[in-house]
Amino acid sequence: MSITTIYRTMQLIRVAEEQLARCYARQLIHGACHTYVGQEAIAAGVCLHLRADDAVFSTHRGHGHALAKGLPVEELFAELFGRATGCSRGRGGSMHLFAPEIGLMGTSGIVGPSILQATGAGYAFRLAKTDRVGVAFFGDGATNNGAFHEGLNLASIWKLPVLFVCENNQFATEVPFQAAAGNPDVAARAFGYGMPGVQVDGNDAWAVAEAAREAVERARAGQGPTLIECLTYRTRPHSEGMGDYTYRTREEVEEWRRRCPIQRLRAAHPERAAEFDRIDEEVAASVAAASKGAEAAPWPTADEATTHVYAPARVVREPAGGPGSGREISLVAATLEALDEQMRDDASIFVLGEGIGVRGGNFGTTAGLFAKYGAERLRDTPIAERGFTGLACGAAMVGGRPVVDFMFIDFLNDAFGEIVNQIAKMQYMSSGRLKMPVLLRGCIGIGHAAATHHSGSYYSLYSHIPGLRVVVPSSPYDAKGLFTHALRCQDPVLFLEPRELMAVKGPVPAASYEIPFGVARVVQAGGQLTVVAVGAMVPKAVAAAGELAGEGLSVEVIDPRTIAPLDVETILASVEKTGRLLIAEETFAQCNLGAEIAAQVASRGFDFLDAPIRRVTGAAAPTPYSPPLEAAVVPSQAALADAMRQLIRER
Amino acid sequence: MAIEINVPRLGWSSEDGIFAGWLKQPGERVVSGEPLFALESDKVTMEVEALDSGILRPLEGGPAAGALVVVGQVIGYLAAEGEQVAEIASAAAAAEPAAGETAAARPTPASPRARARAKSLGIELAAVSPAPGGRRIVEEDVLRAAAALPKPAAVPVEAPSVAARGRRVIAARLEESFRTPHFYVQADVNATALARLREELLPVLLERDGVRLSVNDLLIKAAALALRARPEVNRYWRDGESVPWETAHIGLAVQTEENLLVPVIRDADQLGVGAIARTRQTIVDKSRAGRLQAGDSEGASLTISNLGAFGVDRFQAILNPPQSLIIAVGRMAKRPVVEGDAVVARLTLPLSVSVDHRVIDGVAAARFLEALVQTLEAPLRLLL
Incomplete structure (x- = not known):
């Protein structure tokens, strides 16, 4: 039975790929087409032992994995043809196949993330106390990528239920693996991570299947991950239409064609020839029908091009009472309270970070939670930002709700690709079938001689990316409500806490409440000038406005609270009243939030303006250490007050 | 040097x-x-x-x-x-x-807000200057200029009323009109027969149509017939050339409480005086009620403005663009007239026609006035 299944899967992949190559030549495929011809035994052998609820994360060469995991062949064709009935609704093509309903969590155009995401799925499966496994398919090229190192290490530390399946086809695109690896024995590297490593003939389906069976059994039994290296060869070009004989010889390709995994299985089972012949006929008919059906399938319509960038928003209201005047706690205590409440109510929430376990976080962001929720939910990590951010991505894709505590947001930039290319795009690329409730938090801002790697803000950079929510609270009350909302929403959120305000206390209701994203706070009403201030600049702006009030000048201060989405309406309404707009930020000017606000107001509120829009910003330089140097790159309260006065008087 | x-x-x-x-x-x-x-x-x-x-x-x-x-x-x-x-x-x-x-x-720069405010207040930016030391006009300067205008009421901070905007339209049109080269031809009509005809028709139309026939109704019909008799004046100036009107619509100046309106009686040359009276009654009512529609004031070849009821003996009117004729009608009254060698009292109606000289020359205007006077003095033609 297993032999039959493996044979059918391999034959389906082979015939489908050959038909796709024809369709590429007929220009039915609009972009790249990376075929899996020659490697069929690996997908067929591994997937033989997977259930529909196991999660597969794959690569740019993922057609075979998709079909082996059970993707209807017509959905594959329709996707490459760019049709609405494609598995990714025409959003992905060859490199971005999504069918989470059958455990095909996604194939990726970036080398490496599949390793981290499978690790994350394993983490979430463990946390949910299931025996599901995560499987990463990747090529030999990925083993030289940092994701391989970080992912295997993380999976090994926590003995996660993960299969790392390396398809060593001997070329990373066109670069020979021999020329790219100091130690070209991939399986042997497993030893370095403290996990079993197995090398198999990747063109022997049964050998692959046996190795996979053992690895899956280990994973389900809680014994941890396995690295399986499958030696194989792709016998078609890297991508259809590309030349093939510059970096390898025709003879070599012919030699590997003779080692065809399908013919080998046939040769090993001459008694099944008639059965295999019948399967060949069925497969040929089904692929022909799928190709024809996909060609007749409808195109997606332009109005679908921007849907599912975010999950449908939950409609919540900020409580009418506001912060009130009761108990006062610090900003960091406010988010801790919110995190505690939500962890109590939602078992899928877990926190990753350096020193957030027993220690309770560098800033006390998780103080006391380890004792309540244990090590699995308050997970101290190695210093591997890309690794644990990619892990968080994979965990969210299978239903987990990770909170990644970066301590200082500067560290987040080491995970840039995982955030921007993976986390931010996943809901869109899966047409909303995946939800990405990932909360990425860390402190921002300049002060206390923290110097350049502990002083960044970066909210403008990340708010440029569709799919991300970016929050910068400036008061304990806002912080608790926004943090609670972040933990209940389905979108990835960057929660950036101004470090200079983390210890500042303010009134916070003890009961749980939410503050929705995209609603600015008018911190102080005034009539002659609108000041939009962010983070640590909010209290500075309020203090400067106080100075001006003594001079008879009236300033309105607005805190956007969330950078994405941005509440332009509140800013416009204020500028309509005052006619003058100043934007105060600690970060440098070029392409910052202020530039965006200025563009929006100039466009939509042109007739409100009685003077040019002006910005107060930090200096365009990395943040220096020495106090006089540090002070010189940050706008002071006095500078802010001066800018306010000048703008009010500008004629 | x-x-x-x-x-x-x-x-x-x-x-x-x-x-x-x-x-x-x-x-x-x-x-x-x-x-x-x-x-x-x-x-x-x-x-x-x-x-x-x-x-x-x-x-x-x-x-x-x-x-x-x-x-x-x-x-x-x-x-x-x-x-x-x-x-x-x-x-x-x-x-x-x-x-x-x-x-x-080069005009002084003005902020977008100042421009928007000036527009809403109907103030020319050229009339506004920045505060001392200022490089650009800001909203405050516009408000100050507005406050300085001779106005009985306080500066309207809200958008101006419909009536005020209407007045602005009138002002702009008259300003434009006044730049066109005018000349005037005038005559006193012997109104004896006209008055008699009106007296005779008045009860008939009141009985039949329920409207009171006015001298204006007869003037409207007479003017339309005169246009048809003298097509060389039924023209107007458009984009640098004189073009003909295809129709003979007549505008009637109506003073409402707030504005001067000029609703139009269409195809007055083809309507009977009864129909003209009914139409005139309708459009005057609509004007007073502020219910005139956009098209109701357009397309007339000329305007009749009658201030006789206010005791004005005679006056000269400014053209109502793009028309090239306007008839200013004075008070119908008995005036001394020389007949043969004797001075006699006679019922007369003073008419003064303002003419756009770009379109119409003196003789053509005189012939138009002649046709109009002849019709009014032998008014049975109005009934043909």
Whole structure:
């Protein structure tokens, strides 16, 4: 039975790929087409032992994995043809196949993330106390990528239920693996991570299947991950239409064609020839029908091009009472309270970070939670930002709700690709079938001689990316409500806490409440000038406005609270009243939030303006250490007050 | 060194004018205070006096009579005795980059908010200046300028009323109209037969149609017939040329509480006087109720404005663009008239027709008036 299944899967992949190559030549495929011809035994052998609820994360060469995991062949064709009935609704093509309903969590155009995401799925499966496994398919090229190192290490530390399946086809695109690896024995590297490593003939389906069976059994039994290296060869070009004989010889390709995994299985089972012949006929008919059906399938319509960038928003209201005047706690205590409440109510929430376990976080962001929720939910990590951010991505894709505590947001930039290319795009690329409730938090801002790697803000950079929510609270009350909302929403959120305000206390209701994203706070009403201030600049702006009030000048201060989405309406309404707009930020000017606000107001509120829009910003330089140097790159309260006065008087 | 002759600002808001010719000959000696050249603005032609003395040297290639000149422009020089024109020209060329002509013509910058506010208040930005030391006009400056306007009420901070906006439209149109070259032809109509006809028809139409026939109704019909009899005046000025009206619609000036409106009786040449009376009643009612629609005031060949009911004996009206005729009707009254050698009392109706001279010449206007008078004096034609 297993032999039959493996044979059918391999034959389906082979015939489908050959038909796709024809369709590429007929220009039915609009972009790249990376075929899996020659490697069929690996997908067929591994997937033989997977259930529909196991999660597969794959690569740019993922057609075979998709079909082996059970993707209807017509959905594959329709996707490459760019049709609405494609598995990714025409959003992905060859490199971005999504069918989470059958455990095909996604194939990726970036080398490496599949390793981290499978690790994350394993983490979430463990946390949910299931025996599901995560499987990463990747090529030999990925083993030289940092994701391989970080992912295997993380999976090994926590003995996660993960299969790392390396398809060593001997070329990373066109670069020979021999020329790219100091130690070209991939399986042997497993030893370095403290996990079993197995090398198999990747063109022997049964050998692959046996190795996979053992690895899956280990994973389900809680014994941890396995690295399986499958030696194989792709016998078609890297991508259809590309030349093939510059970096390898025709003879070599012919030699590997003779080692065809399908013919080998046939040769090993001459008694099944008639059965295999019948399967060949069925497969040929089904692929022909799928190709024809996909060609007749409808195109997606332009109005679908921007849907599912975010999950449908939950409609919540900020409580009418506001912060009130009761108990006062610090900003960091406010988010801790919110995190505690939500962890109590939602078992899928877990926190990753350096020193957030027993220690309770560098800033006390998780103080006391380890004792309540244990090590699995308050997970101290190695210093591997890309690794644990990619892990968080994979965990969210299978239903987990990770909170990644970066301590200082500067560290987040080491995970840039995982955030921007993976986390931010996943809901869109899966047409909303995946939800990405990932909360990425860390402190921002300049002060206390923290110097350049502990002083960044970066909210403008990340708010440029569709799919991300970016929050910068400036008061304990806002912080608790926004943090609670972040933990209940389905979108990835960057929660950036101004470090200079983390210890500042303010009134916070003890009961749980939410503050929705995209609603600015008018911190102080005034009539002659609108000041939009962010983070640590909010209290500075309020203090400067106080100075001006003594001079008879009236300033309105607005805190956007969330950078994405941005509440332009509140800013416009204020500028309509005052006619003058100043934007105060600690970060440098070029392409910052202020530039965006200025563009929006100039466009939509042109007739409100009685003077040019002006910005107060930090200096365009990395943040220096020495106090006089540090002070010189940050706008002071006095500078802010001066800018306010000048703008009010500008004629 | 030759002294520049510049175009002065006429009045406080003009930016340009029409050069109407030198009042001295080139090469003639000019003494300070003597009339030097003529300049026309919208309103007046002014003789500009020399500010200095010298020999008049008009600028080579400078403006001819009738040319548009901008304030500050150099049009010639007052040169010293024996100073050569070539020297002046080269001196002028050398001086040119430094000359502030364009700067002088460039308006003061204004903030978007100030522009929007000025527009909503109907204030010309040219009439607003920045506060001392300011480089641009801001909203506050506009509000200050608005407050300084002679208005009985406080400065409207809210958007102006519909009536105020209507008044602004009227003002702009009249301003435009007043720039068109008008002339006037006038006659006193012997209104004896006209009055009798109206008296006879009045009860009939009241009984039949429920409307009171007015002298205006008869004037509307008569004017429409006169247009048809003299098609050479049934024309108007459009984009630099005279074009004919295909129709003979007549506008009637109606004063409402707030505005002057001119609703139109369409195809008055083809309507009976009863139908005209009914239509006139309807549109006057609509005007007073403020229910006139956009098309109700358009397409008339001429307007009739009758101030007779207010005791005005005779007056001259300003054209209602794009029309080229307007008939100002005075009070119908018995006036002394010479008949043979005797002075007799006779019922007369003074008419004054204002004419757009770009479209209609004197004789054509006279013939139109003649046709109108003949019809009104033998008014049974109105019933044909």
